[in-house]
Amino acid sequence: MTWRDGLEIGVVALVFYRLLGFVQGRRALQILGGVVVLLAVYGLANWLQLTMIRQLLGVLFTYGFFALLIIFQPELRAALAHIGQAPVTKLFPREESVGSREDEIADAVERLSRSGVGAIIAIEREVALDEYVDSGSSLEARLTTDLLATIFTPYSPLHDGAVIVRGNQIVGAGCILPLSQGNVSSRSMGTRHRAALGLAEETDALVIVVSEETATISVAQGGELRPGITPMQVRDLVLGNPVRPAERMSERTGEWRTPKGTG
Structure with missing residues (x-):
């Protein structure tokens, strides 16, 4: 036995271990159990020389492969996606959609x-905000406009x-932030x-x-x-760009417009 044999045995064992761990608790495990039972019946029919049962199961196994591809389509798709999340694939950087974070936040604020x-909404930069995340509910959710709007819906647990x-993730909700002891310019500004x-x-x-x-x-x-x-200025601030001229909301259309003469 050489080191290549040991390597192959280790790789095959790891693959089977991951496959069993993936199908555990899923519908695929029950289907695999049924396939194992059919294989056992086929082996028993072959040993007992039960010709008709052996031929029927032989036809079933011939076309059963294509049937399994259809039956296991969701599981196969999820397995391929799971492989794509393996640590090895993280060596290859994935392109992020430019401007997604600022657009989602600006749309949600609007x-x-x-x-x-x-x-x-607190956007983390160089200084980590882990201690404030711990004061609320930890999340690992992709940042979207709908999710932000849902979290702040009145009477929701985290609003x-x-x-x-x-980054592009919501890592905490319902978090408690420290209150400033300084003077706030307007009385309409609260906690x-x-x-x-x-x-x-x-x-x-x-x-x-x-403001509510x-x-x-x-x-x-x-x-x-x-x-x-304004929402457009929020987008610029999230991007770190200079703030655009002030906008006003049209009462007729409900759209934000830049006043004439402001650029």
Whole structure:
């Protein structure tokens, strides 16, 4: 026995182990059990010289392979996707859709503002926000507009706290942020704005707030709170670009428009 034989045995054993672990608890395991029973019956019929049963099972096995491909289609598709998530494939970087994060956040903020739903979204940068994630519910969810809007839906379990975004993922919801002890410029700015300002004072996070009372959008960054931000300006801030000229919402169409003379 050479080292190649040992390598082959190890690879085959690992493959079978992963396959058994994948099908465990799935419908595929029951189907595999049925196939094993048919194979046992075929072997018994062959040993007892039961010609008719052996021929019938032989025909079944001949065309059964194609039937199994159809039956196991969902499992095969999931298995291939599972292989694609293996650590080896992480060596090859995948292209991310450019602008997805800022677009999702800007759309969510605009939707929440139109609906008058309060929200606070903290975007992690260089300083990790793990201690604030631990204060709420940890998540590993892809960042989408619908998910953000759903989290802040009134009377939902997580709508009162803050959502923490790391990269293109939501890593925490219902999180508690430190309240700023400084003076807030307007009385219409409540606990959410103080929490956003408090986090911006302690970290380099970009914190977006939607007021439940006035439906206005504010941004806290670098220890400062900036009210009257538009969704397009939110997108620029998330990207780290210079803020575009102020916009106004058209009462007739409900669309954000840049006033004339502001560029």
